[in-house]
Amino acid sequence: MKVHLTLFAAAQELAGAKTIELDFEQEQINLHELRSALTEKFPAMSALAPHLLFAAGTDYLPPESIITDGDQLVCFPPVSGG
Template structure:
Protein backbone atom coordinates (compact mmCIF):
# COMPACT_ATOMS: atom_id res chain seq x y z
CA UNK A 1 0.00 0.00 0.00
CA UNK A 2 1.13 3.52 -0.71
CA UNK A 3 1.19 5.91 2.25
CA UNK A 4 1.66 9.65 2.29
CA UNK A 5 3.26 10.86 5.52
CA UNK A 6 3.29 14.50 6.50
CA UNK A 7 6.39 15.63 8.40
CA UNK A 8 6.47 18.49 10.89
CA UNK A 9 9.05 20.56 12.80
CA UNK A 10 12.48 18.91 13.16
CA UNK A 11 11.46 15.91 11.03
CA UNK A 12 10.53 18.26 8.17
CA UNK A 13 13.74 20.24 8.60
CA UNK A 14 15.97 17.15 8.54
CA UNK A 15 14.13 15.58 5.59
CA UNK A 16 14.06 18.93 3.74
CA UNK A 17 10.48 18.25 2.68
CA UNK A 18 7.09 18.26 4.31
CA UNK A 19 5.75 15.01 2.88
CA UNK A 20 7.12 11.60 1.95
CA UNK A 21 5.49 8.74 0.05
CA UNK A 22 6.27 5.25 1.36
CA UNK A 23 5.25 1.85 0.06
CA UNK A 24 4.47 -0.74 2.75
CA UNK A 25 2.78 -4.16 2.64
CA UNK A 26 -0.82 -4.59 3.76
CA UNK A 27 -1.18 -4.92 7.54
CA UNK A 28 1.99 -2.85 8.12
CA UNK A 29 2.25 -1.15 11.49
CA UNK A 30 3.56 2.16 12.78
CA UNK A 31 6.76 0.28 13.75
CA UNK A 32 7.15 -0.76 10.09
CA UNK A 33 6.61 2.85 9.07
CA UNK A 34 9.37 4.01 11.44
CA UNK A 35 11.79 1.50 9.87
CA UNK A 36 10.92 2.67 6.36
CA UNK A 37 11.32 6.33 7.29
CA UNK A 38 14.93 5.60 8.24
CA UNK A 39 15.45 3.56 5.06
CA UNK A 40 14.19 6.45 2.92
CA UNK A 41 15.83 9.26 4.90
CA UNK A 42 18.76 7.93 6.98
CA UNK A 43 19.28 11.36 8.55
CA UNK A 44 16.04 10.81 10.51
CA UNK A 45 17.55 7.86 12.40
CA UNK A 46 18.26 9.80 15.59
CA UNK A 47 14.75 11.23 15.94
CA UNK A 48 12.52 8.47 14.52
CA UNK A 49 12.31 6.58 17.85
CA UNK A 50 11.00 9.75 19.50
CA UNK A 51 8.55 10.87 16.82
CA UNK A 52 4.88 11.01 17.64
CA UNK A 53 2.82 9.40 14.90
CA UNK A 54 -0.77 10.46 14.34
CA UNK A 55 -3.03 8.21 12.29
CA UNK A 56 -6.38 9.69 11.32
CA UNK A 57 -5.70 12.58 13.74
CA UNK A 58 -5.18 10.26 16.74
CA UNK A 59 -1.88 9.37 18.39
CA UNK A 60 -0.87 5.85 17.37
CA UNK A 61 1.22 3.18 19.06
CA UNK A 62 3.85 1.13 17.26
CA UNK A 63 1.44 -1.79 16.91
CA UNK A 64 -1.26 0.29 15.18
CA UNK A 65 -2.07 -1.22 11.78
CA UNK A 66 -1.96 1.28 8.93
CA UNK A 67 -4.39 1.55 6.04
CA UNK A 68 -4.02 3.14 2.64
CA UNK A 69 -5.48 6.61 2.02
CA UNK A 70 -5.58 7.72 5.66
CA UNK A 71 -3.88 10.83 7.04
CA UNK A 72 -0.57 10.08 8.78
CA UNK A 73 1.61 12.72 10.42
CA UNK A 74 4.96 12.53 12.21
CA UNK A 75 6.28 15.16 14.57
CA UNK A 76 8.63 15.40 17.53
CA UNK A 77 7.23 15.53 21.06
CA UNK A 78 6.20 19.01 22.11
CA UNK A 79 6.96 20.42 25.52
CA UNK A 80 6.31 23.73 27.09
CA UNK A 81 4.62 25.41 29.90
Protein backbone atom coordinates in the same frame (compact mmCIF):
# COMPACT_ATOMS: atom_id res chain seq x y z
CA MET B 1 0.35 0.17 -0.59
CA LYS B 2 1.01 3.86 -0.11
CA VAL B 3 1.17 5.87 3.09
CA HIS B 4 1.08 9.65 2.98
CA LEU B 5 2.93 11.55 5.71
CA THR B 6 2.89 15.23 6.57
CA LEU B 7 6.02 16.04 8.54
CA PHE B 8 6.50 18.77 11.12
CA ALA B 9 9.38 20.44 12.97
CA ALA B 10 12.68 18.51 12.98
CA ALA B 11 11.16 15.60 11.02
CA GLN B 12 10.38 17.99 8.15
CA GLU B 13 13.84 19.55 8.32
CA LEU B 14 15.65 16.21 8.29
CA ALA B 15 13.58 14.83 5.41
CA GLY B 16 13.82 18.06 3.44
CA ALA B 17 10.11 17.94 2.62
CA LYS B 18 6.78 18.77 4.25
CA THR B 19 4.96 15.81 2.71
CA ILE B 20 6.23 12.42 1.62
CA GLU B 21 4.73 9.20 0.33
CA LEU B 22 6.11 5.81 1.25
CA ASP B 23 5.44 2.62 -0.72
CA PHE B 24 5.21 -0.81 0.89
CA GLU B 25 4.75 -4.26 -0.62
CA GLN B 26 2.57 -5.42 2.29
CA GLU B 27 -1.15 -4.63 2.54
CA GLN B 28 -0.68 -3.30 6.06
CA ILE B 29 2.20 -2.32 8.32
CA ASN B 30 2.74 -1.32 11.93
CA LEU B 31 4.44 1.80 13.30
CA HIS B 32 7.74 -0.04 13.77
CA GLU B 33 7.82 -0.83 10.04
CA LEU B 34 6.91 2.76 9.22
CA ARG B 35 9.76 4.08 11.38
CA SER B 36 12.18 1.65 9.70
CA ALA B 37 11.08 2.82 6.26
CA LEU B 38 11.56 6.45 7.27
CA THR B 39 15.12 5.86 8.43
CA GLU B 40 15.91 3.81 5.34
CA LYS B 41 14.69 6.58 3.04
CA PHE B 42 16.01 9.42 5.23
CA PRO B 43 19.09 8.20 7.16
CA ALA B 44 19.41 11.60 8.86
CA MET B 45 16.22 10.75 10.77
CA SER B 46 17.68 7.65 12.44
CA ALA B 47 18.36 9.32 15.80
CA LEU B 48 14.95 11.00 15.84
CA ALA B 49 12.85 8.10 14.51
CA PRO B 50 12.40 6.18 17.80
CA HIS B 51 10.89 9.31 19.36
CA LEU B 52 8.57 10.38 16.54
CA LEU B 53 4.86 10.64 17.22
CA PHE B 54 2.24 9.78 14.62
CA ALA B 55 -1.37 10.84 14.38
CA ALA B 56 -4.34 10.25 12.10
CA GLY B 57 -6.81 13.12 12.14
CA THR B 58 -6.83 14.36 15.73
CA ASP B 59 -5.87 11.03 17.31
CA TYR B 60 -2.38 9.98 18.32
CA LEU B 61 -1.53 6.48 17.12
CA PRO B 62 -0.51 3.97 19.79
CA PRO B 63 2.56 1.79 19.06
CA GLU B 64 0.43 -1.22 18.10
CA SER B 65 -1.47 0.69 15.38
CA ILE B 66 -1.94 -0.93 11.99
CA ILE B 67 -1.53 1.29 8.95
CA THR B 68 -3.27 0.45 5.68
CA ASP B 69 -3.23 1.63 2.07
CA GLY B 70 -3.95 5.30 1.59
CA ASP B 71 -3.68 6.28 5.25
CA GLN B 72 -2.81 9.92 5.71
CA LEU B 73 -0.76 10.51 8.81
CA VAL B 74 1.10 13.35 10.44
CA CYS B 75 4.52 12.83 11.97
CA PHE B 76 6.32 15.04 14.48
CA PRO B 77 8.87 14.87 17.28
CA PRO B 78 7.72 15.04 20.89
CA VAL B 79 6.87 18.53 22.02
CA SER B 80 6.98 20.17 25.40
CA GLY B 81 5.78 23.46 26.62
CA GLY B 82 4.94 25.39 29.67
